[in-house]
Amino acid sequence: MKYLAYLIVTFFAFLSVAATTDFVPPQVWKNTKYDRTVQLIKSYVKEQVTVTIANTGSQPNQFYFFALPQDVIADLSIISVELAVGKELVPATIHPETNGNVGFVRVQLPVPISPKSSIKISVTYIYTNHLTPALPKIYFEDEHMVVFRSYKLPLAAYETTNYNFDVMGVQLAKTQEIASAEYDAQNLEADFRRDRIVYTGDGSVAPLTFMPVTLTFERNFPLPRVYNLNRDVWVSHSGESVSFEEYYELGNDASALNRGFSRIEWMQARMAQRHSFAITGLELATSPNARELYYTDLVGNVSTSAVPEDGNMYIKPRFPLFGGWHYNFTVGWSTDLAQYLRVAGKDTYVMKVPVLAGLRDCTYDNVRLSFYLPEGAVLTDVASAVPYSEKIVDLLELSYLDTKGHTKVTLVYENVVDELRSADVLLTYEYDFNARLRKPFTVAAYIFTALFSYFVLTKINLAIRPEKASSKAT
Amino acid sequence: MKPLTSVLQTTAFALKVVIILSIAGAAISSRLFSVIRFESIIHEFDPWFNYRATKYLVENNFNDFLNWFDDRTWYPLGRVTGGTLYPGLMVTSGAIWHVLRKLSMPIDIRNICVLLAPAFSALTAYATYLFTSELKDSGAGLLAAALIAIAPGYISRSVAGSYDNEAIAITLLMTTFYLWIKACKLGSIFWSALSALCYFYMVAAWGGYVFITNLIPLHIFVLILMGRYSAKLYVAYTTWYALGTLASMQIPFVGFLPIRSNDHMAALGVFGLIQLVAFGNYVKSSTSSKQFKTFLTVSLVLIIALGVSGLFALTAAGLIAPWTGRFYSLWDTGYAKLHIPIIASVSEHQPTAWPAFFFDTQFLIWLFPAGIYLLFQDLANEHVFVIIYSVLCSYFAGVMIRLMLVLTPVICVCGAIAISKLFDVYLNLRELAATSEETRKDRIFQLLSRMIVIMSFGFYLCFFVYHCTWVSSTAYSSPSVVLASRNPDGSQAIIDDYREAYYWLRMNSPEDAKIMAWWDYGYQIGGMADRTTLVDNNTWNNTHIATVGKAMSSPEDKAYEILVNHDVDYVLVIFGGLLGYSGDDINKFLWMVRISEGIWPEDISERSFFTARGEYKVDDQASQTMQNSLMYKLSYYRYHEVFGMQAATDRVRNQVIPKKDIELDSLEEVFTSENWIVRVYQVKKGDNAGRNLQEAGSFERKAKGGRNRSAKKPEVGLREL
Structure with missing residues (x-):
């Protein structure tokens, strides 16, 4: 599956130019059915809007404007638009x-839609930073409440009739909304279920109607955030292996503690066995057939990890992580090269590696994905399923017994979430026979030179004394 | 015949190379227990500083390193680190790191530091081989190399991870001695200069270089007294002294000590003496014996009088530094305890217990005198050297346990000489074959007696290997940062509380936070938590340490004043009561009291920390001063709640902790490690309403209605350890 997303950077550049005038899309569409589903199951927000649009203009139309609040666009991680029938992906730009x-x-749209016809499209997008703790400071035994600010009526560029708004994954939710006569007329029916709220309405909603709603719900899980992730992939043809090393700078966006951490209370409340907003253990995806796993941090090996099943690693940070606490660590493993590499031609290889492995349910601010190709390999192409913000190609400083240095390709991603584990990066490079032989021959040559020069040196006699006298003296 | 001899020679050479290589292999591998069992980690306390300094050296350049002013220790004083350390160790590993990088082997500096000691122990074995070969023959040399490679006395300070000055110092010690003996034998400036160079390296590496500074002059002095003065000795000693002293003064930390400190005066004196003796010899050769006698008497009296009065005058004038405290404690073991508690508080400065000698050297301890006896048999100049070395070191090792390290090489050398001599005699089968016919009857008995002796010594040697492996595995391979324990099912459980808490500080305290802990943990906090400390293991400022001791032993309000005055943000205490870990702060507490009493006798009194019957207790009989002290409060704060309704036992001291709540007003518990070994408290920064913290605390307790927290909480199931 191919995701489409947009560079917020370029967007802001345009924004500064166009900030003064309000833009209203030409009113040539009408949303006849607007279903919005919000998933609050994870530590970020995933929404899906399925909308049936009808052309009300007199000419065929190909462009549809999908409205989103600015703050959501700013925190957008990925967005993709597809036709509800046929699941065909549709290009979309901010x-x-x-x-x-x-x-x-x-x-x-793939084809212009003629007047009076309609089409159903589905917009899926993920954005971060929108779940915040209700109270900045609580104690670890307290219930952890999370706030989600959104809007209740469909926010659209066009008139909308017949809509519903479905919020999933909220337990013991409380809503708070600004009462307004303007909106009360909309006749929105709310249905509170166990972990779900469903609003339905069939009135007509004017374009660009924004009706804020604040949801407060219980979430006794952490809000993990990785500030920086350095994911290094070392490719070795001679060892037929690929080694991963991931350095995480992990934090937690949940509530902070309102007083010092008390071990006795932690023990008494048996917090180690309970769900709470503290990060006490992490499940990390690695690779199939992963071997030589390690888990270290800046002060050495952390002896509390386990690898119970293939490809997964359970690690326990040295201490529980509450809101505002930090923990940096490194994990690494090796696996067979064959499962990531394909021979594309003579001396040409294609490598396919997922953008992320690692944590479940997590937001990443910055991801630096680096490939260290074998020494002498020539990079020909890089393709990523999700756009990256920067690509750096350089020669790495020398690793073990290198003479020339590995080619290093770094892709930088910003504001991504763990769902990118299914997105891949494709790397094409050339690596010929001469490059393979380079290392063994250089090492052999050096050793030979060293031994030979030793032999020559032993043949030189620097003694001041004549031959016989010196042999007697020693 | 000629080709056969050359073949034999080649075989012997090849065998020697193989044997030395396998000895090196044994030396390295027997030191890797801790790496295999735990991980590649720096051990104990001092190595953490050396590691941190090495990292600094590698990240900056050599000049920056020598001029390094460290403002992250000894807050607020700082430490002129570059000028107060022996740079040899750091420079060695830094150089290795750079060379390996040049050879495109970018090995992590931590791994170089961890494995430096084992690598150098292999070199020590080789140096000992050369040294002993000079004394007897290469057979004895190989034996000595094998013994030193695995002797526990040396392993104790050179296991992987024990990245300390001693790690390379013993190698340098043996190399210097070898070169010195060679120089004496040959009277060669070349060897003597090499010896001086090696001595310089030793000075750069370890404060124990003073041992060489005194041993070599003593050797010359004794030889002169024995009437063995020769031009060779003159050449060797003057070259060594002149070059060695000038070179040693290049080390910033040593500076002008070689001409000012009393520790170095013997070398200077012998240097003067040897000039006089040389002059005397010259006079003797050109005058009659009667004239010479008068000349000798007059000059001797004159010289002694001048020398002694000069020494007194210079010392009184302050030009020569008086002896250091550590030096005094070498002569009087009770000295330190009375006058400098900070020296006495270090366990490695304690006198050695007798079993330690056997533990560290096993059967060599009784072969050692035999070896000395054999050296007396043919008393060459170099044998005199070994005898002096062994006599001096036997004494020092008895006084201070850490000097066992210097004694071990000579024990191995003497032991090897004894065994080698024994084998020379008992394995000489030629003699057996050449006996005449009348003794043929006894041949069987001769063979038998030889067999018995050889086999019993073979057994001793094998048993020695077994003993060494056992000792290094059980006693000397614990990193002490990580503790090992056993789960109920027998599997190994790792107790990693130190790193847990240090890492917590590193991740979750402000980067400029100042942490107060007892000085033992200073280097570790600097190395692992990367935070500023008040005092550390470089105990250069006794008053500052006493200040920390005073804060720990004062009541909370007085301690708080000290904490605030020193900008302390966190206080860290080590508490072993839950786990039964005996090296904790309560057990070290009396030293804190003593050291601070030395500075503030009117505020702190050791007596008041004991019960009326003079016992050191932490239970309900503990004295009021004890119970009010900050250390007691921080250690036992909320500890009894762990046990619920049961008696709260301190598993180190086997005492029952009273079940009353300890109130802390000016500090707040912010972190306690999983097994309670490390407890971290944050110093409160004043009250919002402008009250003092005691008032605020008591107000809040009243507001709570004095309810008892412990009574209603369920009991906690503790992991049995």
Whole structure:
């Protein structure tokens, strides 16, 4: 599956130009059915909007503007638009113009839709930073409440009728909304279920209507965030293996402790066996057939990891992580090269590696994915299923017994989530026979030179004394 | 015949190479227990500083390193680290690191540091081989190399991870001695200069170089007294002294000590003496014996009088530094305890217990005198050297346990000489074959007696290997940062509380936080938690250490003043009561009291920390001063709650802790490690309402209605250890 997403950087560049005028898309569509599903199961927000759009204009139309609040666009990790029938992916770009706090995604439909016809599209997007603890400081035994701020009525560029709004993964939720006569008329029916709220309505909603709602719900799980992840992939053809090393700078966005951490209370409450907003253990995905796993941090090996099943690693940080606490660590493993590498031609190889392995349910601010190709390999192409913000190709400083240095390719990703574990990076490089022989021959040559020069040196006699006298003296 | 001899020679040479290589292999591998059992980790306390300094050296350049002012220790004083350390160790590993990088082997500096000691122990074995070969023959040399390679007395300070000055110092010691003996034998400036060079390296590496500084002059002095003065000795000693002294003064930490400190005066004196003796010899050769006698008497009296009065005058004038405290404690073991508790508080400065000699050297301890006896048999100059070395070191090793290390090489050398001599005699079968016919009857008995002696010594040697392996595995291979224990099912459980807490500090305290802990943990906090400390294992400022001791032994309000005055953010205590870990702060507490009493006798009194019957107790009989002291409060804060309704036992001291709540007003518990070994408290920064912290604390307790926390909470199931 191919994701489509957009560089927020370029968006901001446009934003500064277009900030003054409010943009209103041409009113040529009408949303006849608008279903919005919000999943609050993980530590970030995933939404899916399925909307049936009808062309109300007099001419065929190919462009549809999908409205989103500006703050959501700013924290957007990935967005993809597809046709509900046939699941065909549709190109979508973030439109540079905005209207107040509302921004737009311009969807280019595969074919122009003729007047009076309609089509159903489905927009899926993930954004981060929108779940915040209700109280900045609590104690570890307290219930952890999380706040989600969103909007209740469909936010659209066009008139909308017949809509529903489904929030999943909220337990013991409380809602808070700004009462307003304008919105009360909308006749929105709320249905509170066990871990779900469903709003349905069938009135007509004017374009760009924004009706804020604040959801507060219990979430006794941490909100993990990795500030920096350095994921290094070392490729070795002679060893037929690939080694991964991942350095994490982990934090927790959940509530902080309101007083010092008390071990006795932690023991008395048996917190080690309970779900709480503290990170006490981490499950990390590695690779199939992973071997030589290790888990260290800046002060050495951490002896509390286990590898119960293939490809997964359970590690325990040295201490529980509450909100505002930090923990840096490194994990690494090796596995067979064959499962990532394919021979594409003579001396040409294609490597396919997922952008992320690692943590489940986690937000990453920065990911630096680096490939260390074998010494002498020539990079020909890099392709990533999700766009990266920067690509750096350079020669690495020398590793073990290197003479020239490995080619290093680094891809930098910003604001990504763990769902990218299914997205791959494809790397094409050439690595010929001469490059393979380079290392053994150089090492052999050096050793030979060393031995030979030793032999020559022993043949030189620097003694001042004549031959016989010196042999007697020693 | 000629080809056969050359073949034999080649075989002997090849055998020697193989034997030395396998000895090196044994030396390295027997030191790797801790790496295999735990991980590649720096051990104990001092190595953490050396490691941190090495990292600094590698990250900066050599000049920066020598000029390093460390503001992250001894807050607020700082430490002129570059000028107060022996740079040899760090420079060695830094050089190895650079060379390996040049050879495109980018080995992590930590691994170099961890494995430096085993690598150098292999070199020590080789140096001992050369040294002993000079004394007897290469057979004895190989034996000595094999013995030193695995002797526990040396392993104790050179296992992988024990990255300390001694790790390379013993290698340098043996090399210097070898070169010195060679120089004496040959009277060669070349060997003597090499010896001086090696001595310089030793000075750069370890404070124990003073031992060489005194031993070599003593050797010359004794030889002169024995009437063995020769031009060879003159050449060897003057070259060594001149070059060695000038070179040693290049080390910033040593500086002008070689001409000012009393420790170095013997070398200077012998240097003067040898000039006089040389002059006397010259006079003797050109005058009659009667004239010479008068000349000798007059000059001797004059010289002694001048020398002694000069020494007194210079010392009184302050030009020569008086003896250091550590030196005094070498002569009087009770000295340190009375005058400098900080020296006495270090366990490695304690006198050696007798079993330790056997533990560290096993059967060599009784072969040692035999070896000395054999050396007396043919008393060559180099044998005199070994005899002096062994006599001096036997004494020092008895006084201070850490000097066992210097004694071990000579024990191995003497032991090897004894065994080798024994084998020379008992394995000489030629003699057996050449006996005449009348003794043929006795031949069987001769063979039998030889067999018995050889086999019993073979057994001793095998048993020695077994003993060494056992000792290094059980006693000397614990990193002490990580503790090993056993689960109920017998599997190994690792107790990693130190690193847990240090890492917590590193991750979750402000980067400029100041941490107060007893000085033992200073280097570890600097190395692992990367935070500023008040005092550390470089105990250069007794008053500052006493300040920390005073804060720990004062009541909370007085301690708080000290904490605030020193900008302390966190206080860290080590508490072993839950686990039964005996090296904790309560057991070290009396030293804190003593050291601070030395500075503030009017505030702190050791007596008041004992019960009326003079016992050191922590249970309900503990004295009021004890119970009010900050250390007691921080150690036992909320400890009894672990046991619920049962009696709260301190498993180190086997005493029952009273079940009353300890109130802390000015500090707040912020972290306690999993097994309670490390407890970290944050110093509160004043009250919002402007009250003092005691008032605020008592107000809050009243507001709570004095309810008892412990009574209603369920009991906690503890992991049995």
